[in-house]
Amino acid sequence: MTEAAACPQKPVLEIRDLSIALPPGSDRAFAVEDVSFTIHPREIVCVVGESGSGKSVTSFAIMGLLASALKPVGGEILFSGRDLLKVSPAELRELRGNRLSMIFQEPMTALSPTMKVGRQIEEVLRIHTRMSRAERRTRTRTLELMRLVNIPSPDLLSRRYPHQLSGGQRQRIMIAMALALEPALLIADEPTTALDVTTQAQILEQIKQIQQRSNTAVLFVTHDFGVVADIADRVVVMQHGKIVEQGLAREVLQSPSSDYTRSLLAAIPGLHNRQSRALACDVPEILRIDGLSKSYASVGHFLRRHAPTHAVDNVSLTMRRGETLAIVGESGSGKSTVARCVCGLIDPTGGMIEIKGSNRNARTGTLDIERHRLVQMIFQDPNRSLDPRWTVGQSMIEGMRNLGVSRPQAIERAGSLMEKVGLQKSALGRYPHEFSGGQRQRICIARALSMEPQLLIADEAVSALDVSVQAQVLALLARLQHEMQLSILFITHDLRVAVQISDSIAVMHQGRVVEHGPALEIFSNPRHDYSRRLFNAAPGWNWTD
Amino acid sequence: MITVAQNENNAAGVAPKAWLRRLRNNGNLLLGAAVLILFLIVMVLAHLLGAADPQAMTTSERLHPPSLQHWFGTDRLGRDIYARVAFGTSASLAVGAAAAALGCIIGTIFGLAAGYFRSIDMLIMRVMDGIMAIPGIMIAIATISVAGASITTVVLAIAVHDVPRIARLVRSSVLSMREEPYVEAAVMLGSPSWSIVLRHMLPGILASLAVLGTYVAANAMLLEATLSFLGCGLPPDIPTWGNIMADGRILFRIAPWIILFPGAVLAFAVLAINLLGDGLRDQFDPTTEKTMR
Numbered sequence: 001m002t003e004a005a006a007c008p009q010k011p012v013l014e015i016r017d018l019s020i021a022l023p024p025g026s027d028r029a030f031a032v033e034d035v036s037f038t039i040h041p042r043e044i045v046c047v048v049g050e051s052g053s054g055k056s057v058t059s060f061a062i063m064g065l066l067a068s069a070l071k072p073v074g075g076e077i078l079f080s081g082r083d084l085l086k087v088s089p090a091e092l093r094e095l096r097g098n099r100l101s102m103i104f105q106e107p108m109t110a111l112s113p114t115m116k117v118g119r120q121i122e123e124v125l126r127i128h129t130r131m132s133r134a135e136r137r138t139r140t141r142t143l144e145l146m147r148l149v150n151i152p153s154p155d156l157l158s159r160r161y162p163h164q165l166s167g168g169q170r171q172r173i174m175i176a177m178a179l180a181l182e183p184a185l186l187i188a189d190e191p192t193t194a195l196d197v198t199t200q201a202q203i204l205e206q207i208k209q210i211q212q213r214s215n216t217a218v219l220f221v222t223h224d225f226g227v228v229a230d231i232a233d234r235v236v237v238m239q240h241g242k243i244v245e246q247g248l249a250r251e252v253l254q255s256p257s258s259d260y261t262r263s264l265l266a267a268i269p270g271l272h273n274r275q276s277r278a279l280a281c282d283v284p285e286i287l288r289i290d291g292l293s294k295s296y297a298s299v300g301h302f303l304r305r306h307a308p309t310h311a312v313d314n315v316s317l318t319m320r321r322g323e324t325l326a327i328v329g330e331s332g333s334g335k336s337t338v339a340r341c342v343c344g345l346i347d348p349t350g351g352m353i354e355i356k357g358s359n360r361n362a363r364t365g366t367l368d369i370e371r372h373r374l375v376q377m378i379f380q381d382p383n384r385s386l387d388p389r390w391t392v393g394q395s396m397i398e399g400m401r402n403l404g405v406s407r408p409q410a411i412e413r414a415g416s417l418m419e420k421v422g423l424q425k426s427a428l429g430r431y432p433h434e435f436s437g438g439q440r441q442r443i444c445i446a447r448a449l450s451m452e453p454q455l456l457i458a459d460e461a462v463s464a465l466d467v468s469v470q471a472q473v474l475a476l477l478a479r480l481q482h483e484m485q486l487s488i489l490f491i492t493h494d495l496r497v498a499v500q501i502s503d504s505i506a507v508m509h510q511g512r513v514v515e516h517g518p519a520l521e522i523f524s525n526p527r528h529d530y531s532r533r534l535f536n537a538a539p540g541w542n543w544t545d
Numbered sequence: 546m547i548t549v550a551q552n553e554n555n556a557a558g559v560a561p562k563a564w565l566r567r568l569r570n571n572g573n574l575l576l577g578a579a580v581l582i583l584f585l586i587v588m589v590l591a592h593l594l595g596a597a598d599p600q601a602m603t604t605s606e607r608l609h610p611p612s613l614q615h616w617f618g619t620d621r622l623g624r625d626i627y628a629r630v631a632f633g634t635s636a637s638l639a640v641g642a643a644a645a646a647l648g649c650i651i652g653t654i655f656g657l658a659a660g661y662f663r664s665i666d667m668l669i670m671r672v673m674d675g676i677m678a679i680p681g682i683m684i685a686i687a688t689i690s691v692a693g694a695s696i697t698t699v700v701l702a703i704a705v706h707d708v709p710r711i712a713r714l715v716r717s718s719v720l721s722m723r724e725e726p727y728v729e730a731a732v733m734l735g736s737p738s739w740s741i742v743l744r745h746m747l748p749g750i751l752a753s754l755a756v757l758g759t760y761v762a763a764n765a766m767l768l769e770a771t772l773s774f775l776g777c778g779l780p781p782d783i784p785t786w787g788n789i790m791a792d793g794r795i796l797f798r799i800a801p802w803i804i805l806f807p808g809a810v811l812a813f814a815v816l817a818i819n820l821l822g823d824g825l826r827d828q829f830d831p832t833t834e835k836t837m838r
Contacts (some may be wrong), residue, residue, distance in 0.1 A: 345729055372735040385726035389748045395727075399734030444730070451734065 011038040012185050012217040013062065017075035020057055020066070031057045031070055032241045039185065044211060044218040046232035046249070048225065050264075050466035054241035055221045059187050061085075062219070063102050064092045080184065098128050101178035105190040107170035111162040117173045118142055118158025124180045145176040149206060168199035175206065182214055189221045196330035197493065201537035204231050223466065225268055226496070226539030229253055237261050267471040269500035286455055286487045287319040287342065292351035294337050311337045312348070313511040319487055321454070326490040326498040326519070328534070329508035338508070339459050339491045343377050356454055372399070376448035380460035382440035386432040392418075392443055393428030399451045410450075417446040421476060438469035442476065449480065456481075457489045462497060474501055495538045499523055507531045567828060574824025580817035584634055591631040599624065599632040599784045608800045618802040620792055630807050633784040637814070640696065640785070641766035644703035648765070649758050651704065652711025653750070659712065660719025661742050670716070673709035681706035681768060689777050699778055703768050707761045714757055718750045752829045759822035763815045770811055786811045 018035045022028060032054040039045045049055045060066050062077055062084060077084040079100065084092065096102075104110040112120060121142045125131060135141065139158070146154035149172040162170055171191060178186055188207065192200040208231055211218050222228060228235055232249040237260065245258040256262045292315045295308040312334040319325045327335045341348045342355075355374050379385040386395050396414035401407065415425040421442040432440055441461065448456060458477070462470040478501065481488055492498050498505060499519065506516040507528065515528040526532045568574065587594060603623040611618045617626035659669040676684070681703075688702035722728055722745075731741050772778030773787025774794070781788055786807040793803025 343733060345732065372733060375733075377730070377733050379726040379730065381726060385730050387727045387731075387745055398731065398736060402735040402737075447730070447734070 009040050011040050012080065013039040013219070014078040015058070015062075015075070016078065018058070018061065018072065018077060019074040020054075020061060021071050021073045023069045028240065030073075030241050032061075032238075034075070035238075035241075035243055036075075037236050037243065037246055039217045039219055041184070041217050042212065042215050043233045044208070044220055044231050045234045045236060046220045046222055046228045047236045047238060048222060048228055048264075049238035050223060050468065052240070053238040055223075055238050056189055057241075058238075059102070059189050059219060059221050062185075062187060063096060063100060064089075065102075097124060097183075098181050099184045100187070101181070101183040101185075102187040102189065103171070103174050103178050103191045105193050107167065107174045107194075108162060110174055111170060113162055116159055116161055117165065117170075118146075121145055121158070121173065121177050121180060124177050128181050141180075145180055146173075148179070148210065149173075149176045150202075151176075166199075167195050168203060171195060171199075171203055172206070175203070175210070179210060179214070179216070183216060185217045185219065186211070187219045187221070190223070191220075192227065193222070193224070197495070197539070198330065198533060198537040200227075200539065201230075204539070207231065224539055225253070225265060225467075230539050237264070264467060267468040269471070269474070269494075269496040283320045283322065285318055286321045286323075286356050287317070287489070288352070288354040289315060289317045289338070289342070290352040290354070291316055292338065292341060292348050292353065294334075294341060294346065294348045294350075310511050312341070314351070315508075315511075315513050316351075317506055317513065317516060319455075319489065321487055322481070322485055323504065324481065324488045324490060324502045325504050325506065326492060326502035327506045327508055328492055328495060328498045330493060330534070332510075333508040334511040335491050335508045336459055339377070339457050339489065342455075342489065343375055343457055344371055345377075372451055372453075373403070374453060375455045375457060376451050376453040377457045377459060378441070378444050378448055378461040381464055382437050382444060383432075383464075385444050386440060386447075388432055390431075391428065392430055392432060392435075395432075395443070396428060396447055396450060399447065403451070414446075414450065417449055418443075420449070420480070421446045436469075437465055438473060441465065441473050445473075445476065445480070449484070453486070455487045455489060457491070459491045460493065461490075463492065463494060470497070477501070495535060507534065564828075571824050571828055573820045574828055577817045577819070577821030577824055580813065581821060584638060584814055584817070587631055588634040588638060591628070591634070594631065597625045597628045599628040600782075601625070601628075608796070610800070611802055611806075617806040618800065620789070620800070620803050621796060626789065626803060626806055629784040629789050630786065630810055633786050633789060633807065634810075636696075636779060636783055636785040637766055637769060637787070637811070640700055640703070640769045640779070641762045641818075643700045644765035644769070645707065645758050645762035647700060647704035648707030648761055649711050649754060652708040653715050653747075653754065655708065656712040656715025657719060657742050657746065660716040661723070661738065661746070666716075669712070673712050676705065677709045682771060685768060685772055686775070686777050689772070694777065694780055696779060696783075699769060699772060702772075703765045706768065707765065711754070711757065711761065714753060715750055718753065719746055722746050722749055756822055756825045756829065759818050759825060763818035763822070766811070766815060766818070 015038070016036050019033050020031045022031045035054070035058060037045065047055045047058060057066070057070065061072060062079075064084060066072070072085050076086075079095070082091075084095075087095070111117065115123075118139065122136070122139065125141055126136070131141075142158060143154045146158060151157055151169060151172050157165065157169065162173070165173070174191075186207075191207075192203050195203065204227065207218065207220075210216065220227075220231065228249060234247065235249045235252045236246040237244050237252065237258070239260050244260045245252060245256060247257075252261060253265070256265060292312055293310065294312040295310045297308050315334070315338055317325070317338075327338060329335045337346070340346045342353055355371070386392070393411065393414060396417070397405075397407070397410035400410040400413060405413070411428070414428055418425055418427055423439060423442055423446070427435070427439075427443070432443070435443065456477075462473050465473060474497065477488065480486060488501075490498070490502060502519045504517060505519045505522045506513050507522070507526075507530065508514070509530045515522060515526065515531045522531065523535070526535055601624065603619070605623065606615070606619050607621055607623040609615055609619045615625050615627065617630060619625055620629075655669050655673065659666045684706055685699075685702035688705065689698055692698040692701075719742075728741060728745055731745055769778060769785065770787035770790070773785050774791045776791055778787055779785050781792075789807040790804045793800060797804055
């Protein structure tokens with residue numbers, strides 16, 4: 001970390017009492033209210049907050065990219081002496097790209113899909129600088145920029161379209177475009193949220209290096225305190241559109257002065273395992289996966305068949321009753337495919353899945369009602385896992401009705417399940433959109449429990465939730481597990497969550513399980529090379545709270 | 546159709562207030578609906594609105610141009626064109642609505658089946674492609690010449706033409722809905738296929754079906770008029786807009802009003818239905834409206 005915060009230089013950006021009004025009829029009057037902070041040259045300032053805190057609105061206001069419904073009603077945004085809220089659109093256009101630039105969360109949608117990436121970088125240069133014909137032909141500057149952001153063989157990759165690059169490479173291209181004109185201020189809005197941890201670690205490192213080399217100031221918007229711990233010089237914590245705390249990163253993280261920051265930090269799963277319950281060896285197995293494989297035939301045509309893609313390759317795992325097994329891995333590692341095979345949502349191409357003794361050859365099996373009694377699943381996106389046109393009550397009794405429970409009985413049980421997951425009985429008469437994400441996830445858990453399953457599969461079940469909500473849902477799952485003797489198969493990319501809740505852990509990489517064992521052992525002493533790399537890449541891994 | 550769609554969207558999570566505000570600003574929808582309601586009033590109350598007997602021939606008043614007595618003039622048999630157009634409204638609208646409804650129902654069944662049961666998808670969709678490859682008017686003429694001209698056969702002939710388009714829309718919606726977690730959750734809860742298709746998927750399609758349905762109805766009315774004009778639609782004794790125009794075809798240079806008035810009324814009706822369709826689309830999906838302006 002640089003000591004830039006202490007230096008008396010003039011700030012690059014100074015926001016004074018910025019207030020932005022929300023359209024009438026919204027849940028609050030201002031998207032951001034009386035926000036003031038400064039960014040100095042060579043400084044990385046992180047704006048942290050949960051969803052709806054106004055952190056993105058702030059960054060969009062600086063770039064002049066506010067949606068038309070949002071109106072700045074007070075304050076000023078001073079960028080090298082000029083108020084960005086008052087400059088003409090033409091001046092703003094000139095500043096954007098030249099002095100100010102921005103990186104977005106999803107590089108696939110921020111890049112033009114029909115243009116080669118090299119051309120897209122060139123376009124930025126061509127619009128804003130005078131380039132000689134020779135320069136344009138040799139593309140020196142473009143290739144130089146691509147080398148700067150560590151893109152391997154830039155000459156080759158510059159001739160590719162965005163969809164032909166990986167997510168990390170696309171984000172690097174975005175960074176190269178943002179840095180092309182050596183801006184004074186770089187705004188990064190959750191630039192690594194859509195990326196895998198190992199890629200995220202590389203990109204963060206990249207931003208840090210470039211920023212130090214070129215004197216750029218960085219405004220980094222994120223929801224992840226791990227990321228803050230890794231890169232921030234100073235932190236601004238926002239809640240409900242207001243700043244609750246700001247200061248040097250180290251101080252805020254170690255001794256937060258506001259209750260909100262303290263509660264946020266407390267909600268982050270720490271990197272220490274809950275007392276791993278020693279499971280007695282005589283506890284019977286609930287799940288045995290043996291040599292599970294799933295491959296997909298690639299799209300080709302009849303003259304040229306491509307080799308099939310192996311999503312899951314010879315995976316064997318066992319789980320005891322009452323155990324929590326976390327499967328961790330990056331996107332594309334096959335962890336979700338394993339979960340879906342166990343549920344029976346997809347049929348494996350080979351291997352056996354045995355659930356609680358009911359032997360079922362995975363190759364030929366179909367979904368039967370007995371299996372639904374044994375296994376239930378909680379999905380990632382709580383906004384989409386309840387039918388929007390059904391009341392919560394209708395969704396809740398669907399499964400019980402299929403099991404032959406009478407309607408009044410099913411409704412009564414649904415009511416008591418709602419109370420069990422911390423909601424009121426009256427929720428049954430309402431529609432899913434009337435609930436928050438965390439509440440919806442509780443409803444999904446209650447719905448899964450209505451089938452009285454032995455094994456609960458949670459496929460990234462808390463990834464879409466804010467940290468404080470995430471902590472509540474995890475606590476709920478732990479309590480239910482204790483009360484109902486549930487076994488939980490937890491699929492996650494978030495190592496912090498995995499450490500906190502699991503008894504044992506399986507690390508997956510490219511369709512294979514590379515390491516499987518008790519959670520404590522694997523975290524304290526990962527033996528496989530990939531596990532070690534994965535753990536080291538986790539944001540804030542070395543930061544202890 | 547409007548009311549069904551409205552309930553549907555309310556349930557899908559739009560606050561009723563915002564829905565009403567959008568409705569008030571939705572000129573297309575309001576204008577289209579108003580004109581259609583006007584047509585319905587004329588259809589029901591034709592005899593009260595000064596229309597004489599559409600079949601009454603007054604030989605002394607043949608080929609009279611529009612006048613106060615005969616608003617739209619008279620035809621070669623001395624029949625009052627206004628009366629014929631007014632009474633023809635019911636046949637034209639009914640055929641259009643019935644054909645669209647029938648096409649929507651059959652198309653939806655095929656689309657749901659093709660989208661959900663992948664094994665029969667290939668078979669159904671290739672048949673649909675086959676039907677789409679034949680011009681609608683030819684299918685209709687062929688059907689009518691085989692089965693004879695009556696309201697039922699005309700409706701059936703027009704509906705066949707619309708089935709593939711509906712089926713394709715429904716199939717593609719089902720294909721994307723299959724991936725929705727709430728559908729997978731229903732599978733996990735042990736719900737049988739029929740229940741998933743009818744109770745989870747069908748309600749999600751109704752909105753887009755209502756929009757496409759209006760276009761199909763407008764198209765069906767045009768097709769009916771074309772068939773009647775060509776003399777292979779409804780029997781000539783039933784007044785429809787197409788029949789009246791067919792009647793006036795050879796006299797166009799002497800008595801252009803015979804074709805002009807029913808033609809204008811047909812154009813208005815089709816325009817109104819299309820406006821209604823546009824309005825419905827904007828109402829269900831406010832984002833398209835924004836990008837259009």
